[in-house]
Amino acid sequence: MSRHYTLTISCPDRAGIIAAVSGFIAQHGGFIVEASYHTEHEEQRFFMRQEVRADSLPFDADEFCRRFAPLAAEFGMEWQLSDSAIKKRLVVLVSKQDHCLDDLLYRWRSGELQVDIPCVISNHEDLRSFVEWHGIPFIHVDMSDKSAAFERIAALFEEHRGDTMVLARFMQILPPSLCQRFPRRIINIHHSFLPSFVGAKPYHQAHQRGVKLIGATCHFVTDELDAGPIIEQDTVRIDHGDTVDDLVRYGRDIEKTVLSRGLRYHIEDRVLVCGNKTIVFK
Template structure:
């Protein structure tokens, strides 16, 4: 079974602000004053002049849980205010609570549940929600609550039930081949990030049967894209993508099998990076450390 918590006394500080000389020095000096030892530091600026700085710092601080409040106060008064900084401080021992949505296709759901059970992704899957009952038996061995919420004519009623299950209970929603469009109202009310996976044929091969359409066009690459969900369908910030080469020899079922392999690996990486606070959004793009 997966461990109950992540590494102890490890903090992650993620910041973004208008770039200027000395920011990294000020941040590391403040952490040092609190007795923190920096384990890793990644930073990127969108431009040497008038750019935005993005930085992720991982540090070890003995007694971190008890000292976190004091550190937060100093970050706000000494850094965030003067530097116009957006920031987030997290405790690596507190794993992200994740809800997975699925429909009838099982490969992405089962891959995430398997990685969760092995402790490969720092998350706690607290529920699976589906608009079909088909995958309940497959999810049962993982001892994760499975909620069947059918989506009929009144989609708003289904989303209301979703929100009742999710609100206050999760830090992230993952659409693991959930074959329903998420409404703007749902995104406004759920108040946590939502990650989706789709075949990267979009927008060239939209609608039903994309792999058959790809076969008919003789594609030489197939792949997948994981992205944050926004109100604009399939246009949210991209977290991860991957492709594999194919040829005229592969049948449509073989393309589908290869596509499933890419989809589950891309989605698992995107979810892991999000749960490790490695993804920072810059407008409609991302910085992934």
């Protein structure tokens, strides 16, 4: 994949936005590799994502931003430009269950997930050896004083210049203050098809209710538990013969699939947020 810039925009909807933005890019010889648009009708708000080949432009990302700013101002845009040459930094939080971590680290070391992972943070020591085998620092945070622990996690996230905090089956509920401090930057995998089975032990809840499919949900964390904007979901069929243990086992596969897809979308700047919903430009 050659280097490219990804421009994401949201602004009030009106005619001429696409023409203005693609005109700006064309005027500098920019070659658009991928382009996606969406209008959120209830909000009368327009969303847009364009990938431009870096080598087709006569200037770098900073100069792009300088030149684009007046146009953005004219349309009242919230926007950002990201450069594929600068990898996003994921700080991963785990507890004892390692299926999502294993999956993420495999995708990372195979080059499928183009990110940096400056550290893995855990409230347990169990996964140290596996993480360190990858050459990634493993940091244990003691949770006996929760308030201090979450302060430390926030500090570690900032110190390691994390872009996104990934809760890869981190079995602790983040305090609202932490959620509000990093809006749209904390991603969780919940082991149910939300909004069903919020909170603890969703597989037990699902077994109890006798549903015929179980699911998993990748979402941004907000200060309301399991209620943030949904990025990705999927389900898998079960039947009456499956025990809670079977659900947990099927669930592991669906959890890691959904998390890795949601993360990929996020890292590639495909996920925009509107209210409590996401636009995902696949």
